[in-house]
Amino acid sequence: MAAAPVLEIVGSIGSTNAEMLDRLRSAEQPVENHWLIADRQTAGRGRLGREWHDGAGNFMGSTAIVREPADPPMQTLALVVGIAVFDAVASLVPCSDGLALKWPNDLHWRGAKLAGILVQASDNVAIVGVGINLRTAPSLPDRRTAALVEIGGTGDRDLVARTVAVQVARQVLVWRRSGFAAMTDAWLERGPAAQTPIIVSEASGNGVVSAGTGTSAGTTGTTGLFHGVAPDGALLLQMPDGTVRAVHSGEIEEGR
Ligand SMILES: O=C(O)CCCC[C@@H]1SC[C@@H]2NC(=O)N[C@@H]21
Numbered sequence: 001m002a003a004a005p006v007l008e009i010v011g012s013i014g015s016t017n018a019e020m021l022d023r024l025r026s027a028e029q030p031v032e033n034h035w036l037i038a039d040r041q042t043a044g045r046g047r048l049g050r051e052w053h054d055g056a057g058n059f060m061g062s063t064a065i066v067r068e069p070a071d072p073p074m075q076t077l078a079l080v081v082g083i084a085v086f087d088a089v090a091s092l093v094p095c096s097d098g099l100a101l102k103w104p105n106d107l108h109w110r111g112a113k114l115a116g117i118l119v120q121a122s123d124n125v126a127i128v129g130v131g132i133n134l135r136t137a138p139s140l141p142d143r144r145t146a147a148l149v150e151i152g153g154t155g156d157r158d159l160v161a162r163t164v165a166v167q168v169a170r171q172v173l174v175w176r177r178s179g180f181a182a183m184t185d186a187w188l189e190r191g192p193a194a195q196t197p198i199i200v201s202e203a204s205g206n207g208v209v210s211a212g213t214g215t216s217a218g219t220t221g222t223t224g225l226f227h228g229v230a231p232d233g234a235l236l237l238q239m240p241d242g243t244v245r246a247v248h249s250g251e252i253e254e255g256r
Contacts, residue, residue, distance in 0.1 A: 005165035016062035030064035055136030076180035084167035112146035181231035197255035
């Protein structure tokens with residue numbers, strides 16, 4: 001069994017991920033199961049170079065996963081943490097029916113974003129950052145957002161922190177013992193239904209670029225059907241001609 005998590009709580013900070021990366025650069029030895037949690041972030045980061053919006057009473061925390069020689073590929077960690085965050089949140093809401101993972105690692109409530117995960121890996125350490133809207137859902141021009149208290153869940157940040165930390169430790173243990181290939185079913189049980197129409201914008205470097213092979217009102221990207229996730233964490237997209245294509249980085253939205 002993993003040791004009990006240590007929660008280091010700070011007031012205002014730029015970004016818990018950036019702080020953990022700074023600690024790594026200053027040769028501080030990272031310890032697993034240690035979470036740095038901020039009351040507020042002034043420079044929160046999201047995937048693909050986006051900003052992560054700060055909100056009073058929300059959960060914003062990061063931890064380190066230190067690579068062991070026999071560990072599965074680090075790029076699958078983000079999906080593993082997605083499973084953990086799903087389970088943590090599901091245990092803290094009265095009914096989890098509307099919760100779903102969105103590839104690669106967002107958590108949605110009836111299509112509105114509730115939580116996001118940012119994994120930043122160096123050679124042998126992955127910094128895993130988790131943001132969950134507990135009390136404040138930011139207003140964004142391009143997406144719907146939700147907060148846990150709005151859906152009947154807890155607004156107790158420290159309870160959420162403990163629950164997330166325990167679930168992440170649990171899923172990382174499963175990942176280490178069995179590999180992500182053995183966890184794809186667990187991800188799919190929490191993810192979109194097979195054959196859901198989706199539009200994929202593939203990422204290159206830090207930004208999202210359209211693959212440019214299809215269009216839908218106001219959106220460009222590759223349109224296809226959700227076909228699952230691969231053992232290496234890639235999204236499997238079934239193309240209109242029936243072939244299946246693996247997408248390693250990018251963004252999806254539901255199509256029609
Ligand atoms: O959805 C995303 O794009 C990922 C969002 C990750 C946000 C968390 S909040 C704690 C940690 N610190 C950051 O700056 N980002 C992550």
